[in-house]
Amino acid sequence: MSALDLLVEGAAEVFTATSAGALPDAVVGIHAGKIAWIGSRAGLAASDWTVGDATRRVDARGGLVTPGLVDPHTHLVFAGDRADEYARRATGTPYLQIAAQGGGIAATMRATRAASEETLVALARPRLDRLLGFGVTTAEIKSGYGLDFDNEIKMLRVIRALDATHPVRLVPTFLGAHTVPPDRRDDRAAYVREVCERMIPAVAGAGLATFCDVFVEQGAFDLDEAETVLRAGLAHGLLAKLHADQLGAGGGAELAARLGAVSADHLEHVSRAGIAALAAAGTVAVLLPGAALFLGQDDRPPARRLIEGGVRVALATDCNPGTCMTENLPLMLTLGMSRLGLSPTEALLAVTAHAAAAVGREAVAGSLQVGRPADLAIFGVPSHRHLPYHFGVNHTLCVLVDGRVVHGG
Ligand SMILES: [Zn+2]
Incomplete structure (x- = not known):
């Protein structure tokens, strides 16, 4: 006894x-x-x-x-904010115009590069406190606002420092391939090479990330570039994740499945073949309904077809300063039901067992x-x-x- x-x-x-x-x-x-x-x-x-x-x-x-809830997709380490951009977008200014004027990811990149490691830790801590306050005990956080060697390493060191000092357990993801930084647009191939040959070996060598992720979309990276980056990550022991099929069905889900990715995220426009490939590979679908809500878009990933096709579905906040500024993971349950057609049980599994699977923690978290x-x-x-x-x-x-x-x- x-x-x-x-x-x-x-x-x-x-x-x-x-x-x-x-x-x-x-x-x-x-x-x-x-x-x-x-x-x-x-x-x-x-x-x-x-x-x-x-x-x-x-x-x-x-x-x-x-x-304890699991948030399997966040970008919550960053400096600056984009409240002005949100206001401009809501009142009709197109995103491309905002981006052309220096807004968008590039604005967060500049603010994050200018901030010290200590400042970024101090900015992220209250966000983690709020996440914890919504019942979250494990969260994934991506780099991807540094977009050069020193600043990507800096972001991952911030995540490590937070993990060591905050109750929420953190899963770090290297997202050096978030977008091609504005100062490297004249030679994107050179940027991809730097991600593969310099950043990934350093990140993996220092044990700074579990996953490697790529943003596959028009204006970010194409499928060939994504495959190159993810294969470099896998060769160094970084498991694969992918931002895929958000704006159009581009074969991102099929690529994620082919590489044995642990998760494929977004999937608003995933094809039938993509769904079948994800199911066969056991890749978890991470859906982010907060982003469409925040952006005033009606895009909806086919959650029911994913579930009926045998894919485990997870939900995440996608917490980030540009397209979904919230730490409210339980709100995603409501969006998962009202907008994606999940049942209450499916919605809660999507932020527990399936979310843990999406970050490779199903043996220790999510149930x-x-x-x-x-x-x-x-x-x-x-x-x-x-x-x-x-x-x-x-x-x-x-x-x-x-x-x-x-x-x-
Ligand atoms: Zn994301």
Whole structure:
């Protein structure tokens, strides 16, 4: 017999994100930072675990307990903001005109290059605090606003520093191929070579990233360039991700599948062949419905066809200063239902088990299982159906990482 360190009790529902489903009236016991028990109180009483005087009790107050949410696609390290650009776009100025006048990614690039590592850490920390406050315990963050050797390394060092000092677990992605920086447009092939031959070996050698990602679109990189970059990443042990098929069906999903990418992201215009390829490769589809909302566009990835085609679907905030300035991951559940046709269970799996798979963390995050790290969130809603239903407000009561209360309580 040994005593639990912490007991989460009083939940109306525990959403496990496993085949066990959503358990009514369950308790969660934690010992040494790991989940020790999930199930009924009577079962716990009959188990080898005891609830002693030293066991901390966390009252879920009739709420919903979920795995700590996973945000599998963000760009939340950056300097500056683009509120003016948002206002201009909303009132009708085309993006191409804004970009031609020095706005867009290039504006964030200039501000991020000008900021020190310490400044970028200080700017990103409150964003991570807000993410945690929405129940997120694991998040992916991409580089991609440095767009030269020193500044891409700087961004990844910022992510490492944040990971070491903030409760949210971070998954770093190298996105040197976000766009060709304005000062390199006269020789884009040379920029791609620098990404492959100089940046990727340095990033991988210093252990600064898990993934390598490429933005495949008109105006960014084409399929051949993306394949070159991702193959260089794979050769150095960086797993592949891809921004694909956002503006038009360009074979991005097929490329992601062919390279065994862990995820393909955006996919607003993925083709039928692309869906079949993703399913066969086990590549997770990461959908970003906040961006279309923010940009006032009606583009919708075919979430139902992806799911019915056998692709695991994840949802992410895409938190970035230009096309989706929010840390509200639960809002994406609502957009996932209202705009993409997901069910409540599909939506919640999309920010737990499937999101963990999209960042290669499914063995340790995204589901509540005995023996796993005790990362979980408690929301003040009576069931998983109510989290997307009552939208635009923050229902988070409490967040635990490694069995410690790190938010609320
Ligand atoms: Zn992105």
